[in-house]
Amino acid sequence: MSTAPDKVAVPRLALSGDVMQTLYRVLAVVLLSVALATLSDVFLTANNILNVLRQTALLFLMASGLTLVILTAGLDLSIGANVALSGCLAASVIKLTGSPLLGVATGIACGLVVGFANGVLVTALRIPSFIATYGMMWILTGVTYYYMAGETIHGFPSGFRQLGSGYLFGVPMPVYVMVVFLAIGALFAQRTVWGQQIYAIGANPVAARLSGVPVERRLVLVYTVSGAMAGLASLIILARINSAQGDIGEELTLPAIAAVLVGGTSLFGGSGTVAGTLIGALLLTVVLNGMNLLQINSSWQPLATGIIILLAVWIDTRTRRIGE
Amino acid sequence: MSTHTLVSAQLARVPGVAIALIALCGIFAVTSPGFATPANIANILTQSTILLLLALPMTLIIMTEGLDLSIGAVLTFSSIVLAITALATGSPALAFLAALAVGLCFGLANGVLIAVFDIPPFITTLGTLGIAQGLSLVVTDGQSVVGIPRSIEAIYSGTAAGIPLPIILAALAYALTHTLLYHTRFGTYVFALGGNREALKVAGISVRGMLIRVYVFGGLMAGFAALLMTARLNSAHPTAGIGMEFDAIAAIAVGGTSFERGNGWLLGTLLGVLTVGVLRNGLNLLAVPSSAQVACIGALVIIALFIDGLRGEQ
Numbered sequence: 015m016s017t018a019p020d021k022v023a024v025p026r027l028a029l030s031g032d033v034m035q036t037l038y039r040v041l042a043v044v045l046l047s048v049a050l051a052t053l054s055d056v057f058l059t060a061n062n063i064l065n066v067l068r069q070t071a072l073l074f075l076m077a078s079g080l081t082l083v084i085l086t087a088g089l090d091l092s093i094g095a096n097v098a099l100s101g102c103l104a105a106s107v108i109k110l111t112g113s114p115l116l117g118v119a120t121g122i123a124c125g126l127v128v129g130f131a132n133g134v135l136v137t138a139l140r141i142p143s144f145i146a147t148y149g150m151m152w153i154l155t156g157v158t159y160y161y162m163a164g165e166t167i168h169g170f171p172s173g174f175r176q177l178g179s180g181y182l183f184g185v186p187m188p189v190y191v192m193v194v195f196l197a198i199g200a201l202f203a204q205r206t207v208w209g210q211q212i213y214a215i216g217a218n219p220v221a222a223r224l225s226g227v228p229v230e231r232r233l234v235l236v237y238t239v240s241g242a243m244a245g246l247a248s249l250i251i252l253a254r255i256n257s258a259q260g261d262i263g264e265e266l267t268l269p270a271i272a273a274v275l276v277g278g279t280s281l282f283g284g285s286g287t288v289a290g291t292l293i294g295a296l297l298l299t300v301v302l303n304g305m306n307l308l309q310i311n312s313s314w315q316p317l318a319t320g321i322i323i324l325l326a327v328w329i330d331t332r333t334r335r336i337g338e
Numbered sequence: 339m340s341t342h343t344l345v346s347a348q349l350a351r352v353p354g355v356a357i358a359l360i361a362l363c364g365i366f367a368v369t370s371p372g373f374a375t376p377a378n379i380a381n382i383l384t385q386s387t388i389l390l391l392l393a394l395p396m397t398l399i400i401m402t403e404g405l406d407l408s409i410g411a412v413l414t415f416s417s418i419v420l421a422i423t424a425l426a427t428g429s430p431a432l433a434f435l436a437a438l439a440v441g442l443c444f445g446l447a448n449g450v451l452i453a454v455f456d457i458p459p460f461i462t463t464l465g466t467l468g469i470a471q472g473l474s475l476v477v478t479d480g481q482s483v484v485g486i487p488r489s490i491e492a493i494y495s496g497t498a499a500g501i502p503l504p505i506i507l508a509a510l511a512y513a514l515t516h517t518l519l520y521h522t523r524f525g526t527y528v529f530a531l532g533g534n535r536e537a538l539k540v541a542g543i544s545v546r547g548m549l550i551r552v553y554v555f556g557g558l559m560a561g562f563a564a565l566l567m568t569a570r571l572n573s574a575h576p577t578a579g580i581g582m583e584f585d586a587i588a589a590i591a592v593g594g595t596s597f598e599r600g601n602g603w604l605l606g607t608l609l610g611v612l613t614v615g616v617l618r619n620g621l622n623l624l625a626v627p628s629s630a631q632v633a634c635i636g637a638l639v640i641i642a643l644f645i646d647g648l649r650g651e652q
Contacts, residue, residue, distance in 0.1 A: 021356030089460065129420055139643055143596050144460040145587065148407070149636050152584045163627075281461055313475035320468025323461065324451065331456045 035278055039293045046300050054307040066184055066303050068178075068298075071188035072250055074295040076266055077273040078199045079243030081131075081291045082236040084274050085203070086216045087283025088143035092132060093244040094272055097263025099123040101248030102158055104260035105167040114174035120247040121252075124204060128154065129241015133234030143237075149265070158258045168257030178253025188250050192292075195243070199288035212236060215217035216283025268319045273298045277328035282334065296320070353643060355609045357594050358638070362613060366620030370606075373623055380502065384494075386615035387508035388570070392562035393607050394515040395556035397595055401602035402549060404452065404459035405517035406556050408444060410582035413472035414575075416440040418474050420490075421483040421574035430490050438561040439570075444470060451548030461489040467469075475647055483574040494569035499593020504566050507547040511562070518555075528552060532602070552558040581632070588635050589614045592642045613638070 025077050050057040076093050083090045108114055128150065135146035180187040203209040214222040223229050244263075251262055262272030277294025279286025301322070302315055366379040367374040385556055392409050401408050416437040424433035433637050451462040496503045497530045530538045538545050593610025595602045614635060620632045 091464075102444075135640070141643055144405070145591075145597055148584070149588070152581065153633045153636035156629045156634075157634070159629030160627055160633065268464070271464070281458060310474065311400055311479075312482065314472060315474070316468040317472025320465040320472065323468070324457065324465035327457045327461050327465075328451075328455055335456070 024088060034289065037295065039276070039278065039290070041296065043293065043297050043300060046297070046304065050300065050304040050307065051174060054304070056307050057304070062307070064304070066299055068186045068188050068254070069303065070292075070296045070299040070322055071186070071192035071252075072247055073266065073269055073273055073299055074192050074292050075188075075243055075247040075250065076270040076292045077277075077295050078195055078288055079240035080270055080281050081199070081274050081277070081286060081288050082142070082203065083240045084216075084279050084281060085283060085286055086233060087219075087281075088136065088233070088236070089271070089281075090129075090132060090147045090240045091271075092128065092142060092147040092150040092154060093240060093247075094263045094267030095151040095158065096125050096128045096241055096244035097248040097251065097266060098260060099128065099154045099158045100245040101160075101252050101262050102162055102167070102258045102260065104245075104249060105170070105252055108170055108174065108252075109167055112171070114171055117170075117174065117252075118163020118249055121249045122242055125248065127225075129238040129244070130234065132241065133237035136237060137230040137233050147237075149216055153254065155260075155264070159287055162258075162260040166257050166259050170252065173199050175253045175256060178255075179249045188254075191246075191250065193269070195246075196288065196292055199214070203288050208232065213284055216280075216285075218284070230283060231320040238285070265316070268316060268323065269298050269302065270321050272323045275330065280330050280334070281327055282330070306337055354375045354477060354642070355606055355613060359609055359616060359640070362616050362620065366616065366623065370623040374618060378619070378623075382612070382615050382619045384502050384504050384529055385619065386426040386611050387504040388563050388566050389582065389585050389589060389614065390508045390557050390608065390611045391511055391566065392582055393589045393611050394511060394604070395552075396583070396586045397557040397590050397593075397602050397604055397607045398515070398528050398552050399459075399527055399556055400520065400590055400595055402552055403598065404549070405587075406448065406463045406550070407460060407478075407583055408448060408463040409556060409560050409586065409635045410579045410584070411467045411474065412444040412557060412560040413563050413567060413582055414577070414579035415444075415470045415474045416485060416561045416577060417568045417574040418478055418576065420476070420564050420568050421486050424486045424490060425483065428487060430487060433486075433490070436566050438558060438563040441557035441559070441561025442554060442565070444560070445554040445555070446550065448557065449553035452553065453546040453549035471576075471580070477508065478576045480576055482576075484566065484572075486573065490565075490569050491572045492569070494566055504570075504629065507562075511559070511566065512608060519602075519604055524548070524551065524652075528582065530604070532586075541592070577619055584632070585614055585635065591639045594642075596646075 033062040047057070050202070056062050076097065080093060082091050100121045105122045107120040108117035108204055113194050125163075132143075132150055135141050135150070136143045139146070177187055177210075182190060203212065211222065211227045214225070214227055215229055215232055219229060248263060255262075273294035274286070274291050275281060276297050277286065277290035277292070280288060297321070301318065305315060305318065306312070343581065361640055363374075372378055396406055396409060419440045420433045420437035423436040424430060427530060448463055449465055451457045451466075452459050494504055519528060527538060530546055531545065531552070535545060536587065538548070567578060569580060589610035590607050591597075591605060591610070593606030594607070594611050595606060617634060617638065618631055621634060626634070
């Protein structure tokens with residue numbers, strides 16, 4: 015059993031492996047883009063590129079909070095339904111008060127409260143996260159449909175709409191929001207004690223607890239952040255499509271999960287980055303955008319996303335097995 | 339944990355779900371005059387049969403510390419294939435076989451991905467949920483499949499010796515699952531898969547083979563349930579079964595099966611299914627929209643798990 019030299023070599027190999035993995039993903043995006051540019055005249059037009067960026071920003075915002083959850087080896091299946099409820103409540107408040115600021119506060123607060131509730135279910139009631147958030151998804155969907163009763167709220171102040179459809183120096187506003195949260199998320203995860211504790215919980219919850227990490231509080235934190243980010247994403251959607259319905263965000267849960275997993279965050283916790291999720295979100299958006307441009311019926315999208323998720327997790331499982 | 343404490347822990351749960359069921363019946367009997375009538379009770383039982391067919395295999399799956407989120411979408415796709423086959427061939431038997439085949443394929447895919455590829459159950463079945471849902475939409479182009487033979491509808495509305503056919507079929511399914519779980523070696527392995535997987539390996543049992551069988555059973559039952567659902571709606575619709583897995587998981591949670599350690603209880607699932615059925619029926623009579631019903635079921639589950647958690651701490 016003379017494995018000592020291997021063990022010394024592992025960290026360096028793992029690091030270069032991570033870099034390679036990231037390069038592979040960027041390469042995948044580039045190859046896909048080249049293929050789509052060849053197949054469709056529209057792909058490389060300024061309009062479509064801005065559209066892809068805007069959609070990537072939206073998906074990234076939902077997926078960034080989810081990344082923290084998955085880093086702890088948890089899952090948040092309620093984000094899409096959370097977007098719907100937060101968005102509809104925010105829309106009502108904007109309509110009632112005429113104040114976009116109150117609407118923004120309502121949307122984020124609603125998302126945050128839902129996320130906190132998820133955190134409590136997972137920690138205090140010790141329900142496995144995928145079951146707790148799955149149940150939450152249906153509860154939120156039920157409440158939203160009941161609240162909206164099939165109605166649509168539309169027509170928001172133009173100042174608010176800038177958040178989703180405005181431009182600054184020719185770049186869509188959501189992209190700036192994305193960059194800000196990318197910076198915050200990456201710094202938080204890599205450079206703060208709390209961020210490192212989140213990785214520790216995902217890698218080995220028992221060891222984390224023994225070394226003094228307040229596991230429950232950090233878990234509540236990641237679910238709350240995930241919820242708040244869903245609330246924020248709902249505002250961007252409202253501002254962009256200028257209306258709110260009971261089913262907004264519903265079809266975004268699977269792509270957001272796929273973005274995190276394709277971005278290299280392990281479903282088993284403890285490894286991955288927020289920046290990786292950005293690449294994942296870009297890849298997913300390019301795939302879905304490409305399907306649209308090639309005029310593939312949108313019915314194929316959940317199917318494609320399902321297959322992408324399974325592939326990503328399969329690669330993850332294989333990588334881990336080789337690592338062991 | 340010894341067998342004795344396991345048994346007493348389960349006996350301690352009997353009142354839980356039974357009290358919930360009786361309490362709900364009491365509340366609805368008082369609040370809505372139409373509830374406690376023989377016709378409505380028969381209605382509740384008949385409507386609960388589809389859910390029971392899904393909840394029975396799901397109980398076994400959850401006992402292996404697994405989960406099947408795809409079962410509602412597989413039910414939907416099976417129902418669509420059943421309707422399309424019936425339209426194309428005119429043969430209900432062939433259509434039923436086609437539905438079973440769809441269920442078998444998805445169950446097998448779930449089982450292989452989980453057992454052989456080591457992909458966690460909830461993410462596997464989330465992926466296959468997307469696939470089954472996507473296929474349902476693609477095949478139907480979002481439209482209902484209508485005009486299926488009358489003989490299929492008779493399976494839901496017919497009676498034998500005065501008892502509705504769906505209830506007889508569901509009772510048979512319950513008896514079959516009960517026998518499988520409590521009176522065969524397969525059942526013993528299911529218990530071990532959740533609580534004591536290492537012991538199975540030591541005993542030389544193929545854990546992979548057993549897991550695959552459990553998910554195949556789930557797929558087949560979804561195909562079976564598709565027959566009742568198509569017969570009930572007299573058509574197939576690409577969103578008809580979406581979310582049924584939520585009702586099934588809710589019924590199992592209320593019925594006292596634990597999501598950890600493989601503590602399952604089939605009779606609890608039956609009572610849980612009836613509880614969800616009574617809740618939905620009662621809320622229907624009170625004209626509560628189905629969206630709000632979903633929220634009520636969720637609340638019921640949280641209360642049940644909360645009480646379970648309190649009991650666990652004692």
